[in-house]
Amino acid sequence: MNGNEDLTVTRDEAVALLKKEWTVNRETKWISLREAAGRVTAKPVFSVNSMPVCRTSQFDGIAVKSENFIDGVPDTSGWVKGADYAQADTGDDFPDEFDTIIAVEDIYYDKGGKLCFSDDFVFEKGDGIRKAGTAVEENDLLVDAHTRLTAVHLPVLALGGIYQLEVIKKPKVVYIPTGSELINVGIKPERGQNIEANGLMVSEFLKQWGAEPSCYPIIKDKPAELEQALDSALNVADIVLINGGSSKGAEDFNATLLQRKAAVYRHGIKAIPGKPVAIAIIGGKPVVNLPGPTLATFLALDWCVSGLVHHYLGLNMPVRPKMKATLEKALEKRPDYEMFYRFVLTEKNGRYYAGPIGRDKSVPYALLKADAMLIAPIGASGYAAGEEIEVELLCGLENLQ
Numbered sequence: 001m002n003g004n005e006d007l008t009v010t011r012d013e014a015v016a017l018l019k020k021e022w023t024v025n026r027e028t029k030w031i032s033l034r035e036a037a038g039r040v041t042a043k044p045v046f047s048v049n050s051m052p053v054c055r056t057s058q059f060d061g062i063a064v065k066s067e068n069f070i071d072g073v074p075d076t077s078g079w080v081k082g083a084d085y086a087q088a089d090t091g092d093d094f095p096d097e098f099d100t101i102i103a104v105e106d107i108y109y110d111k112g113g114k115l116c117f118s119d120d121f122v123f124e125k126g127d128g129i130r131k132a133g134t135a136v137e138e139n140d141l142l143v144d145a146h147t148r149l150t151a152v153h154l155p156v157l158a159l160g161g162i163y164q165l166e167v168i169k170k171p172k173v174v175y176i177p178t179g180s181e182l183i184n185v186g187i188k189p190e191r192g193q194n195i196e197a198n199g200l201m202v203s204e205f206l207k208q209w210g211a212e213p214s215c216y217p218i219i220k221d222k223p224a225e226l227e228q229a230l231d232s233a234l235n236v237a238d239i240v241l242i243n244g245g246s247s248k249g250a251e252d253f254n255a256t257l258l259q260r261k262a263a264v265y266r267h268g269i270k271a272i273p274g275k276p277v278a279i280a281i282i283g284g285k286p287v288v289n290l291p292g293p294t295l296a297t298f299l300a301l302d303w304c305v306s307g308l309v310h311h312y313l314g315l316n317m318p319v320r321p322k323m324k325a326t327l328e329k330a331l332e333k334r335p336d337y338e339m340f341y342r343f344v345l346t347e348k349n350g351r352y353y354a355g356p357i358g359r360d361k362s363v364p365y366a367l368l369k370a371d372a373m374l375i376a377p378i379g380a381s382g383y384a385a386g387e388e389i390e391v392e393l394l395c396g397l398e399n400l401q
């Protein structure tokens, strides 16, 4: 960090500032319903169909004429299928001369094939008719604007006669990995080298949130090359992410590059880990310098980049489910910073216990073992062992032991 406390902001202030200063260029496009899951509607979508088009049968049965039941259950000896009754199963249309459905449970055919009614059958005129337009009516609001479409939206839209719809274009997010020590995935690292591993995670999260990621090749710690990469990213992207070089090292040029080019610039977030995040607005677009260590990259993606992508799409940030757990060990905390703690949760006698994962843990342990996270607020000055805390779940309940 550059030591200038004036530039340091909280996570909330950073996101709010980026949203305020960002000139969002929100475009829309028409896509087919088959590609619509995961996309976000640009406008409200109304039904163009009324379904069912005509009244249908509500259950598996036969359609009959109520006039034949005026004097009670009729003699069906001379009945002819198609003329006196018709097959009408669930959802079936049937000829207009029939007005009532009798369920299969209330009928049987005798040995001679004659239609008979069960002893406890009671006729009710109009039974078993599902009226036209009861599934969906023309002009019904099917889906509101700014809704992320899920699998269950698809049949509703299909029923409503929608096969193409206008969605918000995916924001283009360019990710620039920086660091002369970095090598591509798949190459055996030599002394002093590190694998550009973060790009895979960044790209995957961006896709999950509904953005279109584009990963640049590794850029060496050379100011001119970094600036060229940033300029080219700003030409095509809605959001630019620079990974690494955010801190105070001799080759950490990114923060100073952003400061020089930005209309709005902050460096240092009052949150640990990940405090060296830098944010900027350049040419009306947000640029985020994510710290290089993978856990810090994850956290900054989670609170900052996710916020930006969801803002572009007009959606609220996803909120994780929370649960209470008993702390197994005391937690130390700086009161002037938010702090992220990660835990392994264990269940004993219906109670959950939160075992803190130390910062000394290996990358796989720190990233993959955490079931839950606590974001301790500014002002809090630590937690005692045995204290009950509220954690947000990072995994599904089915994964808890």
Ligand SMILES: Nc1nc2c(c(=O)[nH]1)N[C@H]1C(S)=C(S)[C@@H](COP(=O)(O)OP(=O)(O)OC[C@H]3O[C@@H](n4cnc5c(N)ncnc54)[C@H](O)[C@@H]3O)O[C@H]1N2
Pocket: 001, 177, 178, 179, 181, 182, 194, 195, 196, 197, 198, 199, 243, 244, 245, 246, 247, 248, 249, 252, 273, 274, 275, 276, 290, 291, 292, 293, 294, 296
């Ligand atoms: N003297 C100080 N040193 C550090 C401070 C500080 O305040 N004073 N802050 C520390 C904190 S906190 C963090 S977090 C890191 C931030 O590091 P940078 O963003 O500057 O990242 P680099 O120095 O470029 O790399 C750090 C580390 O991460 C690896 N890395 C970088 N990019 C990737 C990638 N794409 N995939 C995988 N790993 C990556 C890199 O190789 C280094 O090992 O600074 C502390 N230092």
Ligand code: MOO
Pocket: 272, 273, 274, 275, 276, 291, 293, 295, 296
């Ligand atoms: O706080 Mo850094 O973000 O040490 O990883």
